[in-house]
Amino acid sequence: MKKITPFNPALGVYCCPHVFANTSAIQLVIHDDDWQFLCGEPHEDEQCHLVGIGHLLERDASLQQLAALGNGCGAMRIHAQADWELFTITD
Template sequence: MSHAHRFDESTWPFDSPINTHSFTTRQVLDGGLPILEVYHDHDGDWQFLCGTTQDTADGRLVCLGCMIDRDAALLQLADLPVGWSAVRESTGHAWLRQPDEYDEDA
């Protein structure tokens, strides 16, 4: 099923399709907390988190495009390599990028 977004989809900068499943939290979606942590996991998944919870009960599955609708600053991370993360202090601050530690046995 497809749905519309508020941005110009013809200029999509991500390698992943607009409707790619990604992860966020209830606090971001329902509580309006800002996205302060982004993970482009080693398996290619995207996570957009507020940094307030790691409880799986708070997890939500969302469309990548809907996350961009929520915060256009995420477009700056379209080239974030697989296995990397980006964090910022608050909205308006620059993203700090870093490779993530990966434990295959975890």
Template sequence: MRLLDKFKKKGFESENVKPENSEEIIVDRFPFADAPNTACFTCRHVLEEHKPILYVSHDEDGYWQFLCGGSHKEEDARVVSLASILNIDETMGDLAGLDYGECAEAEDAASDWMVKCTLSEGMK
């Protein structure tokens, strides 16, 4: 079972997460179709260790994941707003057009994104 599925099984709801430093995001220019306070998943590596985001998925059920691209355990998961992700890395707005079921990966922070898969990866 993917980590995301474990969160949903526990009754996690994806709405109304207060973005950190939300004043930094200008709603008129918010690139995602989802609201700035939409909850999404990241990992402690991105949030606490400041590793670059190298894996992004927009799951079939609408959830977003912004991960470091490494291996994860359940305790590595963090829930933040889309606005918070843009505060961490504003280039994530370039991936706002990912359709449901699509993901994108990069080899490192300087690499181009490759849109290539559906749901089989991410937080497992």
């Protein structure tokens, strides 16, 4: 099995206000040049926050599995304890 290079904890990533405030679990991750860590609910005109991914990894170590997610790919899960399902971003 290929070894995954872990995330650099200092990597700056975007997260939605709910993830930022830790009121929602991360259920949607997008790697589209930038990394976005989102709760998966629709957002309207809400400010994304830039954080170091180390803070999110402290909260949820399973995010480390997504370090191998290529650019143009995403991952989602139906609840915080579910397995990540990977997908390709199409626009």
